[in-house]
Amino acid sequence: MSNINDFKDLRIWQKGMDIAEKCYLVTKNFPKDELYGMVQQIRRSAASIPANIAEGYGRRATKVPLFPFPCSLPPVPCSLFPVPFPQRIFEIFKHSARFN
Numbered sequence: 001m002s003n004i005n006d007f008k009d010l011r012i013w014q015k016g017m018d019i020a021e022k023c024y025l026v027t028k029n030f031p032k033d034e035l036y037g038m039v040q041q042i043r044r045s046a047a048s049i050p051a052n053i054a055e056g057y058g059r060r061a062t063k064v065p066l067f068p069f070p071c072s073l074p075p076v077p078c079s080l081f082p083v084p085f086p087q088r089i090f091e092i093f094k095h096s097a098r099f100n
Helices: 011-027 032-059 084-094
Strands: none
Touching: 011 032
């Protein structure tokens, strides 16, 4: 088994990124009248998969203790997820025939 130094090393995070990428590609061909309905919901849901995995990795625990109030959760770095996903989606659209 390889060493895991970052959440990006987790196979489940990599698969989540693949799912999100495929969802963006599939929804590209949806009707324009669905852009702010179904398309937006699918894309947000797909993007939340690797985001939640990254957040869980940032907690560095197998179980999150129950806290009486949501505001009392331990801090998690918010910058764990946002950069790789938009870069990856940009690369997909940049090389897409419909984007050019």
